Amino acid sequence: MLACGQKAFAAGAIETLMDIFIQQLVNGITLGAVYAVVALGYTMVYGIIQLINFAHGELVMIGAMVAFTLIGVLTPLGVPALPAVLVATLCAMTACALLGYAMERLAYRPLRRAPRLAPLISAIGVSIILQHLALLVWSRNPLAFPQIVKTESFALAGATITNIQIGIIVISVAMMLGLAWLVYRTRLGIAMRATSQNAQMAALLGVDANQVIALTFIIGAALAAVAGVMVGSYYGIAHYTMGSALGLKAFCAAVLGGIGNIPGAMLGGVLLGLVEALGAGYIGDFTDNVFGSNYQDVFAFMVLILVLVFRPSGLLGERVGDRA
């Protein structure tokens, strides 16, 4: 991953410490919003079938790849920027939703009664397959985000925020609210929560668990696609390996918030984004430049390990432990 926290920062001239802080805050929240959206996919699937869907990060990648390809096709045809992005994103969401469904049906559903490790290993396999199919389709070279949306910067309390950052934050918040509505206010949401509490009981009450699980995968995958488009436009490129690191960090975010807990995933995502941005921004100062921002990727894992050791249930989660 790129040290994005540094991008806007390096461009600036001499700024005061406060300005740097605010800038890192802005960058951290942007990144954190993306983590949160991806983390939702992990947490929803985990909540319902206790599976860490390793391949979720690859869905983010495929979402970005599909959308970028389509924008590249649509723009030369004279389609204006906004509709092009919109159509491309919708197509990416559909593609990922289908993929998410296929993944669940083919790789996970047959293993629902297998020992715990089996679906996890299968998920790793799916992740490798998706990554290398993407490599076959899109080659090793990164896809550049077509420059159809002009980046504009706005001053914000001594820092700058770009229209893309604003877009990412707004869209992420909207999607989180939408998901919260879906989970807490609709029949499907009730069925999902019931299944995750007690699948057998939910089945007795007429919930079709298979359908609910499939829908969970589909929703998570669609969210991943949007996250892919957002993170791709933020960095300006999409690449067949972009999913794994992002996916891992989002998973860390989900654990930080309390895996299986939807508000937890949102909180965890934003917090992790902040930790990374601020950590990368200040680690050089703290350590007399022995460590630099090239250690940014370490933070997520450090947070993960610390959380698991000291508070395995995460910030908002319930106790995770074996039962007798």
Place this chain on the structure above:
Amino acid sequence: MSDLLTCSGIGKSFGGIQALAEVGFSITPGEIYGLIGPNGAGKTTLFNVLTGIYAPDRGSLVFAGAQLAGLKPHEIVRRGIARTFQNIRLFANISALENVMIGRHARTRAGLLGAILRNAATRTEEADSESRALALLDLVGLRERANDAAGNLAYGDQRRLEIARALATEPRLLALDEPAAGMNASETRGLRELLLEIRGRGITLLLIEHDMRLVMNLCDRLLVLDYGVTIAEGAPAAIQGDARVIEAYLGAPAEA
């Protein structure tokens, strides 16, 4: 006479639900002590507290003069309490014999080096483990099935294998969680013989059981739990006539 196990004031709750409240009892060496009560009364929770799977919120468990509260399960096994599980927890893909040999873990010492070098001490220990395990399989009538995977045994055989495995830890107190569950009448009779034989070897028994005939015939004393509270304790004959026990099992007395 001094008690083998004395529990007093044991409390345990889960997220606001009181599973055990102020439970206290003592077991004397050599007796068969029964633990009964309706489903959800807290019997298995009490077992889990006793064997260290849960730490009690309050109370003390004194076993053979030493405090057990706060010890880990494997430490409690070392002190001499072994158990079986209500929903059989054998090592399904491992042979019956090796299931029992795993029970020898706490009483054997061989480490990595011993395993790799297989020196005289290790060989002696292994041979001893094997012969003890075979003897225990003999005791529960499973010698012929020694090399079969535990998961492939019939249900009643699995229950008895779990007892043999627990006995391999050389317990002074053997705690059995519904040993007769799922057994037919003749199997249950066999189980009764087995439990008496085990007691004859000087092992104290604590059992949770729903088969009332077995309980009443076998146990010296009973403790009745309901909603985590002790509602009666005493000899089976006294318990059978206890109004509160009847109420707990049959529901509230008919409105007169």
Place this chain on the structure above:
Amino acid sequence: MVLVALALLALPFALAGAGTTWVRVTNLAILFILLSLGLNIVVGFAGLLDLGYIAFYAVGAYVYALLASPHFGIHWPFWVILPLGALVAALFGALLGAPTLKLRGDYLAIVTLGFGEIVRIFLNNLGSPVNITNGPRGIARIDAIRIGELSFARTDSFLGLDFSGPIKYYFLLLAMLVAVIFINLRLQNSRIGRAWEAVREDEIAARAMGIDTTRIKLLAFAMGASFAGVAGGMFAAIQGFISPESFVLVESVMVLSMVVLGGMGNIWGVILGALLLSFVPELLRYTVQPLQQYFFGRMLIDPEVIRMLIFGFALVLVMSFRPGGLWPSAVRKRELAARSEDPA
């Protein structure tokens, strides 16, 4: 048995006839068997999913490289460094395992994965300000193994046969492999091995049998790590050059695929898996490329991609259709003494 031994002894000379490359490929395959057998202790015996296993391989490789290269000007002999590498790797394993082995299995998988990445990131970045690992450029001119006057860097003739460097390494690796298989077999059928299996089958029941599960898992973790440490040291010596690039996540996944495909818990199955996944890609390289050239006139699919796709599908399909792997482990049967034996 004797035939197999003779075949293994003659193998490198036959391969050398086809080109030294094949000897090198075989050596790498043996390294992967060593790694797989180490990981098998963790995943197959104790049932702990370790996705950062290659980090221990990296630790072993870097210990060797730092202590036997011009980088620091230290040139210790291999018989000091290899055990040291095993020890350091085991120490890392214990350090990682101590706080995390209480966690449920799937969490452990993620933590180990994160750990693997952390190790790689540190290897990549510890080139400055104090140059410890030389960063992404890696460490070059690592000493070859030398036993007295016998250097593994040059070719010697003995009994009319040419022992080239790779052939010498082959025999050293073969000896190590025999030792590792021996250790694995002994471990599996021992008090410790049974305790590992108990933890794998049912952790709560294992505790109720008096097994200190945290400790026994830590032992599996450290043991597996130490195997990787030795293999890493050999890798550094054979290659003469290492860099963080050799220790990426894909390598961990590859070793895991070998264990899973072959048959978790079954030593012979794991060896089979490692051999298959080591040689199939080489065969692909020599078949896919010319075939594509022949049919399409150019390379459409990189053999490397095919290799990875095979790994991926192997994991998914094996889990769905043959969860025990190609050669699953069987219930271990003991030869029982006569029935008349007096029960103790």
